Amino acid sequence: MVKPKNEKDSPEVKYRGVRRRPWGKFAAEIRDSARHGRRMWLGTFNTAEEAARAYDRAAYAMRGQLAILNFPEEHNSAAGAVSSDSRVASSSSSVQEEEKLVFELEYFDDKLLEELLGNEEEKEKN
Numbered sequence: 001m002v003k004p005k006n007e008k009d010s011p012e013v014k015y016r017g018v019r020r021r022p023w024g025k026f027a028a029e030i031r032d033s034a035r036h037g038r039r040m041w042l043g044t045f046n047t048a049e050e051a052a053r054a055y056d057r058a059a060y061a062m063r064g065q066l067a068i069l070n071f072p073e074e075h076n077s078a079a080g081a082v083s084s085d086s087r088v089a090s091s092s093s094s095v096q097e098e099e100k101l102v103f104e105l106e107y108f109d110d111k112l113l114e115e116l117l118g119n120e121e122e123k124e125k126n
Helices: 048-066 072-081 110-125
Strands: 018-020 026-032 038-045 088-090 096-098
Touching: 018 048, 026 048, 038 048, 048 072
Parallel strands: none
Antiparallel strands: 018 026, 026 038, 088 096
């Protein structure tokens, strides 16, 4: 668990790979070192703890025992009960739940779309 540097500015506890969306939900993402540090979207969650656990699962899947986790004690206790299905995670109460995939879409106006398409057409001409 990573705490903020200045407690006055942000009294909330922060987790690695988790950020709060303006509307109150928590987004989780991780950098994939195998793909030159590109961000891998993990989803949007109702609580920071859920998002942090999603990050932990992804970090452990990518880096194994070398992963820096938000809840290392939970992962170490569940290490003996590793599931063959990577989409199923074990919690400390040994209840299994399936990871949810969440897609978040943003709306852009038509002007932006035309600019993007125009840039692609220019590249094809050159």
